[in-house]
Amino acid sequence: MGGQYAPRQLYYNGSVQKATSSKTFQSIDPSTGTPLAEIHVASNRDVDAAISSATEAFKTWSTTPAIARARILLKAVQILRDRNDEIAKVETQDTGKPFSETSTVDVVTGADVAEYFANLVGGGGLNGETAQLREDAWVYSKKEPLGRIHPLLGQVPAEIYTEAGVPAGVFNIVNGAGDVGGYLTSHPGIAKVSFTGQVSTGKKVAGAAAGNMKYVTMELGGKSPLIVLPDSDLENAVDGAMMANFFSTGQVCTNGTRVFVHESMKSAFEKRLVEKMQYIRAGDLWDMNTNFGPLVSGVHREKVLGYIKHGIEVDRATLLYGGLGQPSVPRGLEKGFWVKPTVFTDCTDSMKIIKEEIFGPVLCILTFSAVDEVIQRANDTPLGLAAGVFTKDLNLAHKVIGKLEAGITWVNTWGESPAEMSVGGWKQSGMGVENGRRGIEAWVRNKSTLVDMSGASVTVYSKL
CATH class of the missing domain: 3.40.605.10 (Aldehyde Dehydrogenase; Chain A, domain 1)
Incomplete structure (x- = not known):
């Protein structure tokens, strides 16, 4: 086409x-x-x-x-x-x-x-x-x-x-x-302004609207935590993490970009994740088997590549998959705004790629040892759009979800937002x-x- x-x-x-x-x-x-x-x-x-x-x-x-x-x-x-x-x-x-x-x-x-x-x-x-x-x-x-x-x-x-x-x-x-x-x-x-976009722009829009006392709805950015507890189903957790980071080429406000994996599962999780990354297929957008497209613009592509480069050279996170450059695509698509689906591991809370919203296909793995610890770290952000937990223990799932500071939460899944489900961010991730x-x-x-x-x-x- x-x-x-x-x-x-x-x-x-x-x-x-x-x-x-x-x-x-x-x-x-x-x-x-x-x-x-x-x-x-x-x-x-x-x-x-x-x-x-x-x-x-x-x-x-x-x-x-x-x-x-x-x-x-x-x-x-x-x-x-x-x-x-x-x-x-x-x-x-x-x-x-x-x-x-x-x-x-x-x-x-x-x-x-x-x-x-x-x-x-x-x-x-x-x-x-x-x-x-x-x-x-x-x-x-x-x-x-x-x-x-x-x-x-x-x-x-x-x-x-x-x-x-x-x-x-x-x-x-x-x-x-x-x-x-x-x-x-x-x-x-x-009389009313509804805005979806990044936090800094949302603050300007809300400020302008407040000057005339307008009603506002703000759906802003996130740096959402996805928590994989040690009893979780490995296949389901890996699938959830991939959907939370690579669907729409990572251009989703609710991306679960901070993937907290219990230390006992780290090796198995990474191994299965790398295996499943092969199922990401960039290419002809009209081919129904293609499930990964380019970023929306050249400017945004450079921004995402800048974060990937920073993760490699400055944050010194371990590059598990992907990286700089672009994926293999058919002839005629080489000038598109492609980036590789990328996975970093051995990440720490202080890294730039962990603290700032990338809005691209970049999954970052962090490990934890205790539930209270991971909840505290998950909440250590000015943003609060989404969060999720993977576990077979639903009692524990409800306890964890209840302590996570986010307006949209999932248990054993990620991303589904049906018409019946009211959604909105907490903290600086939104209003209304x-x-x-x-x-x-x-x-x-x-x-x-x-x-x-x-x-x-x-x-x-x-x-x-």
Whole structure:
């Protein structure tokens, strides 16, 4: 697959809109390093127009009966599923993820989330509450929705939602870098900001949003611990560690990059891990047997290689697998943003590759001797996005999980995050949650009302 896409403009008010700015940037195919499409950047004027469109749409969409909104969203879900492979192909070219991943995970889970929320809302999941205060007084609450604005793939779901019947202006796309994002987050017409990215950027976004007292959801970085206890199933633990570090080429916020292995299992764990590393297959992204793609950009590739080099030359960790350079790939892919899946062992807590988020396919092994010790070390980070433990002792698993300072945790697995599961980071890894009932409640504001039917207001100002 390959080829050049038509230039991508903006999308708001239910249709493609031409950007008033002359600025553009290129979307690059990460597997080949070749341009895919020219993306037009929004100006402040364009952002204002998109927000105005959203404001108008909000008046009708927010008052549309929940069951009617649910029907429209479920229609969009069906279109997403019907066009699964088409959307997955665009995602593969845009991000460098193998088609085996985008076609079975990305679009599927996106549709699952939309379906879950549609059914939740349609079934009364956002209804308010009532309480009888006394015989002639009641308290009721209602949840009122907040407004929302949303390169290459973004226009596709926007068109699908429009096709499904979502009113013009409800789903909008403006392209741009930090300046466009900054204008959005500080704009008085925006009520809520949701951001996914690195911690330093998230702090800036949250700070800008706080200036106007906006609601925020932050899903930021992590340096998550994956703990392998001595009684764990070796095969399952190795599989979990690989999924926690090499899925999506390690470009997942919840990566379990600090793999704590009990000292009694170190040799066996490393031996089986190296054996299974052979099952990582870089190559043609359209081959369903390929399960490892390039990094998303050349800049990011250099960043990840810098960490690998530092791990070898400065941290002096033992390089168990991979390293500098790129994996063997078919002809025509040599200029892609590839890195080798890499494993370091004999790591210590003070190493840079242990302390900083790499956001790439770099697995680091540390050993421990006692449960209390590993819990303390696992928590010794300003981040708290995810954590996990592998053990056959579920009582112990619950005790360990209960002491780990992370918002998303797993036992004997890693990475699955279904629509029903509310997820969010602790400490500097985030604010608020996504998915689940609590996730959708982050997009509404609560209004409480007390109704007194007695006809006599409570007062202290009466005649003596």
